Amino acid sequence: MRRTFALVTAAVTSMVALAFVIPLALAVRQVAHDRALHDAERQAAALAPVLELATDHGEIAKGVAALPAGRLDRIAVHLSDGTVIGQTRGRPEDVRLANAQGRDFAVPTDDGYLLLQPIALTGGRMALVEVVVPRVDVTLGVERAWTVMAVIAFGLVATSVLVADRLAARTVRASKDLAVAARKLGGGELEMRVTPAGPTELTEAGEAFNAMADRVVYLLAAERELLADLSHRLRTPLTALRLDAEAVGTSPAADRVRLAAGQLEREIDGIIRTARSPLGAQSGEQCDGAEIVRARMRFWAALAADQQRPCEITGVAEPVRIPLPCADLAAVVDALVGNVFRYTPPGCGFAVALRTVDGAPCMIVEDAGPGIANPEAAVRRGASGAGSTGLGLDIARRAAQSTGGAIRISRGTLGGARVWLRFGPLGEGDRPTAEAPSRHRWLHRSRDRDSARDQLVT
Numbered sequence: 001m002r003r004t005f006a007l008v009t010a011a012v013t014s015m016v017a018l019a020f021v022i023p024l025a026l027a028v029r030q031v032a033h034d035r036a037l038h039d040a041e042r043q044a045a046a047l048a049p050v051l052e053l054a055t056d057h058g059e060i061a062k063g064v065a066a067l068p069a070g071r072l073d074r075i076a077v078h079l080s081d082g083t084v085i086g087q088t089r090g091r092p093e094d095v096r097l098a099n100a101q102g103r104d105f106a107v108p109t110d111d112g113y114l115l116l117q118p119i120a121l122t123g124g125r126m127a128l129v130e131v132v133v134p135r136v137d138v139t140l141g142v143e144r145a146w147t148v149m150a151v152i153a154f155g156l157v158a159t160s161v162l163v164a165d166r167l168a169a170r171t172v173r174a175s176k177d178l179a180v181a182a183r184k185l186g187g188g189e190l191e192m193r194v195t196p197a198g199p200t201e202l203t204e205a206g207e208a209f210n211a212m213a214d215r216v217v218y219l220l221a222a223e224r225e226l227l228a229d230l231s232h233r234l235r236t237p238l239t240a241l242r243l244d245a246e247a248v249g250t251s252p253a254a255d256r257v258r259l260a261a262g263q264l265e266r267e268i269d270g271i272i273r274t275a276r277s278p279l280g281a282q283s284g285e286q287c288d289g290a291e292i293v294r295a296r297m298r299f300w301a302a303l304a305a306d307q308q309r310p311c312e313i314t315g316v317a318e319p320v321r322i323p324l325p326c327a328d329l330a331a332v333v334d335a336l337v338g339n340v341f342r343y344t345p346p347g348c349g350f351a352v353a354l355r356t357v358d359g360a361p362c363m364i365v366e367d368a369g370p371g372i373a374n375p376e377a378a379v380r381r382g383a384s385g386a387g388s389t390g391l392g393l394d395i396a397r398r399a400a401q402s403t404g405g406a407i408r409i410s411r412g413t414l415g416g417a418r419v420w421l422r423f424g425p426l427g428e429g430d431r432p433t434a435e436a437p438s439r440h441r442w443l444h445r446s447r448d449r450d451s452a453r454d455q456l457v458t
Contacts, residue, residue: 090130194210408422
């Protein structure tokens with residue numbers, strides 16, 4: 001923008017300067033031309049008394065020599081008797097024309113002008129004085145004046161560009177500050193504000209930005225408070241659920257209900273803590289993905305055995321550091337595996353794998369179901385073709401993107417959907433080695449759901 005301001009100012013100022021300098025330069029040249037011819041006329045007129053009083057040609061020659069042009073042999077006098085005193089340079093037809101018209105005029109020559117001035121004497125006599133005006137006298141001082149005008153014009157243009165650049169710098173600085181603040185606010189720095197500066201329009205834009213930022217913070221805080229309040233209200237039905245589970249006894253079904261109730265209570269506590277945390281806070285937590293996957297698969301093992309679903313996990317023998325809090329990664333695993341149970345028929349197998357690709361940890365969940373017809377629509381928040389909330393894949397997508405990663409949905413080797421999550425790469429010292437993943441298979445043939453949770457075969 002500063003360059004544009006400078007170029008526009010230079011163009012406009014240059015046009016204005018040329019509009020004044022060109023006519024002035026022509027006027028200076030004309031003034032020098034008129035001055036040289038006027039000086040020649042003055043010297044020619046100075047010979048009139050000499051020609052009137054002189055009695056012989058010698059006195060006239062002395063009068064000619066007394067003039068500056070005469071000393072340079074630039075004056076010649078044509079008397080009425082045809083005598084010429086001095087070196088004549090005029091053509092005979094020009095001399096006859098000047099005598100016939102009785103007025104002076106300048107004839108252009110190769111090296112300047114030749115002034116022919118008739119002088120009327122007493123007794124009806126006529127004399128003609130010719131004065132040579134060299135080109136150097138006609139242009140005397142013109143180049144110097146033009147140089148001075150060019151320097152002044154260049155100085156005016158340079159000064160105007162400098163002033164425009166200073167004004168533009170103030171505007172550009174305010175614009176850049178506003179753009180940087182907008183990027184930081186969009187990046188989660190909710191405390192970011194600007195000091196309004198620059199022209200009136202940019203000052204108003206800065207004030208509007210600060211007002212918008214304050215409004216965003218207020219709305220987010222209100223939304224988080226509402227989320228915390230709603231989560232807290234879930235504790236009442238959760239307490240009733242726990243009491244009912246305790247009243248059931250010690251059967252495997254009751255154990256699963258109590259386990260699910262405990263997990264639900266922990267999730268609600270996590271939601272409340274997150275909602276109460278400062279706005280824009282970044283946890284920067286990491287977790288062992290292998291441990292989380294093993295823990296959550298123990299939870300899903302009983303249901304997989306009950307529905308005769310073949311299930312296997314790979315890559316969980318060694319720790320795999322993933323840049324997510326444990327609760328967030330557990331929510332991702334539950335969302336993806338829960339989709340398998342929700343949208344595929346009983347007996348349909350699935351697999352969960354952890355891998356490292358180009359230094360970035362990845363998690364793959366695939367199944368042997370019908371697959372996902374529209375992957376792009378499936379990851380849109382709230383979009384669902386099966387009557388659900390449409391948040392499962394969106395939770396996984398947002399978790400991956402929060403680490404700088406991405407989600408990819410395709411058809412897997414089992415024939416159904418494959419969901420590939422790539423998490424952002426960790427630091428050099430934290431990257432896991434890309435060793436061949438070990439494989440574990442969850443047994444599903446046992447009808448004992450408690451033992452199925454523990455039978456992990458390597």
